[in-house]
Amino acid sequence: MKNDYYFHGSDLEEIQAKYNVKAEDITNFAANVNPLGISPKLRKELSNNLDIITSYPDREYTNLKNAISEYASTNVENILVGNGTSELISSFIRYISPKKAVIIGPTYSEYEHEVSKTGGKAYYLPLYEDDDFKLNIDYLLNKLDKSTDMLIVCNPNNPTSSCIDLVTMRHILDACKENHIYVLIDETYIEFVNAIEAYSAVSLSQFYSNVIILRSTSKFFACPGLRLGYAITGNPDLIAQINRTSKPWMINSIASEAGQIMFRDKDYIDKTIKLINKERDYCYNAFLELDGFKPYKPFANFMLVKINKKNLTSNDVFENAIKKGMLIRDCSTFPFLTSEYFRFCFMKHEENVKLIDCI
Amino acid sequence: MKNDYYFHGSDLEEIQAKYNVKAEDITNFAANVNPLGISPKLRKELSNNLDIITSYPDREYTNLKNAISEYASTNVENILVGNGTSELISSFIRYISPKKAVIIGPTYSEYEHEVSKTGGKAYYLPLYEDDDFKLNIDYLLNKLDKSTDMLIVCNPNNPTSSCIDLVTMRHILDACKENHIYVLIDETYIEFVNAIEAYSAVSLSQFYSNVIILRSTSKFFACPGLRLGYAITGNPDLIAQINRTSKPWMINSIASEAGQIMFRDKDYIDKTIKLINKERDYCYNAFLELDGFKPYKPFANFMLVKINKKNLTSNDVFENAIKKGMLIRDCSTFPFLTSEYFRFCFMKHEENVKLIDCI
Missing domain, CATH: 3.40.640.10 (Type I PLP-dependent aspartate aminotransferase-like (Major domain))
Structure with missing residues (x-):
């Protein structure tokens, strides 16, 4: 179940309509929620x-x-x-x-x-x-x-x-x-x-x-x-x-x-920590090597990234990603941030790979 | 599951300890809850x-x-x-x-x-x-x-x-x-x-x-x-x-x-109304015929009863019932009511029969 964590209800519907993607096909990199879902x-x-x-x-x-x-x-x-x-x-x-x-x-x-x-x-x-x-x-x-x-x-x-x-x-x-x-x-x-x-x-x-x-x-x-x-x-x-x-x-x-x-539920807690530690390192290192982007060292399960490319805005990155079914957070609405910043949370490995490939 | 609807938590524990009955053996005539439990x-x-x-x-x-x-x-x-x-x-x-x-x-x-x-x-x-x-x-x-x-x-x-x-x-x-x-x-x-x-x-x-x-x-x-x-x-x-x-x-x-x-859930709603209608009539009529008690015509799923017997208080009725595993409501703590009044809700037929027999 991938859904409307950040874009509550009507927002997600707007996104679906605007970008012609189905809610169930969206991987939510914007919600900061544990990608494992609730424990079995x-x-x-x-x-x-x-x-x-x-x-x-x-x-x-x-x-x-x-x-x-x-x-x-x-x-x-x-x-x-x-x-x-x-x-x-x-x-x-x-x-x-x-x-x-x-x-x-x-x-x-x-x-x-x-x-x-x-x-x-x-x-x-x-x-x-x-x-x-x-x-x-x-x-x-x-x-x-x-x-x-x-x-x-x-x-x-x-x-x-x-x-x-x-x-x-x-x-x-x-x-x-x-x-x-x-x-x-x-x-x-x-x-x-x-x-x-x-x-x-x-x-x-x-x-x-x-x-x-x-x-x-x-x-x-x-x-x-x-x-x-x-x-x-x-x-x-x-x-x-x-x-x-x-x-x-x-x-x-x-x-x-x-x-x-x-x-x-120690098993679930341990699995989550292990997954996030691994994916945080993976994503941070991947962005360190990407030209035109500056990642800030993440401690939580998400990362803030600055765009250092002329003519590329956080809305562009957002739109590129959502067209491929990946919802990230355009950070231009945060105080002190601009359309140079976006945020995404760490999902499962293959999903993170897909996101980084798209960016 | 018969439990602590009215006597929340610690109260029920007190009752268990005082009257030496187990919570799971108590039929709760004090909670005013639908005796069918949640619908399947x-x-x-x-x-x-x-x-x-x-x-x-x-x-x-x-x-x-x-x-x-x-x-x-x-x-x-x-x-x-x-x-x-x-x-x-x-x-x-x-x-x-x-x-x-x-x-x-x-x-x-x-x-x-x-x-x-x-x-x-x-x-x-x-x-x-x-x-x-x-x-x-x-x-x-x-x-x-x-x-x-x-x-x-x-x-x-x-x-x-x-x-x-x-x-x-x-x-x-x-x-x-x-x-x-x-x-x-x-x-x-x-x-x-x-x-x-x-x-x-x-x-x-x-x-x-x-x-x-x-x-x-x-x-x-x-x-x-x-x-x-x-x-x-x-x-x-x-x-x-x-x-x-x-x-x-x-x-x-x-x-x-x-x-x-x-x-x-129309089936559950209908079953509940049918059961309560039947048991309300049954209990009201049974109390009308009982010497020393005055029932007030009930519209909800419970009934208020006045004791018209010397030397019998609502606490006595409460104690008699709880010793047999039936929890009723002593109404002496309600404003304008006294130790002449008790209340009970309609449970399943055999349980109501058992309560009336005990009173």
């Missing part, structure tokens, strides 16, 4: 256990939180579950209600959108092409002061695929703690990173009460339709406050059951 | 189609709303879907944010709870035992004036199982319209009513812009774990306002898919 174990166990919908979910989601706790190496009481990461982003931003939020960008547009919904103002701290879109930590630390209420970081970052390591993150958290700044770290893509323990901030949540880490199952576990996200924070007050305004049941019984299966 | 067709089609979780739900839920529209005989644009009725109750009460809400009671406690969460005050308009808990329409109309912002009615009402017919509802809506009062009608149990067309307010939603009707799949379709509820209102502004504050995806792909199957 998950499919089998869920289908054998569908009668769980006859029971209300446990209001505390105890079994689910236990599974997350083992998987993410954190305490059960540090975990909040939510109807997708989008709900959690919204809940935390609404609760903190920052007058001034600093967002490291270019990045996912939803953070800015939510900040403005609460009446706050979002300021982008730009990552520069001159730095290959890597964070300049001194520049960031200089910008943080008591006027800022919240810092939002996507790590690894979408669409740059750059990643902040744990040592650097500690510096950021120290500066934010000193200035009473909440830090929201969206780790939607962190499980794809090679050596997660050197990058994920989960281990720091026990030392910093100002940090909230968000995780998703949509991308790594290939199930955006399940709407299962979770947050990790070592701040019990924050958890209590968000819980107080939450619905009695944030996620349904099937999402709760699915989580318990997937977080313990 | 739903189970089969869902389990064959679990890969829908690899796709984001359609943001507009077009196919789901089409199915609801046919099922509930209303226009697609009048429909809102939500993560269970509890989310919709919360969303509408928050949006209307009534300073003064009138609730016809005794009823489900969640309405009052949500009103007080928004800072409003809830006033119960009591149903009287002298009227067999039927609504006194003149009394209600007398109480409604411009100081009221919202009227909340559960129809059929839980726990009385009484039901307001369409002619009476029209009088209520006229009075409310005149006084600028929003009316929230929770029709969670309406599909169990014999001759739904004479009781459901859906047909009135085209004439009254002040009415919101809530429907659930938890009880009639036996799937509280799915968290699939919907609202019907003929007021487009209200829909637009609620949509604006909603998450991008209110329910997950599986709930969306399940809805499309269940609302068209």
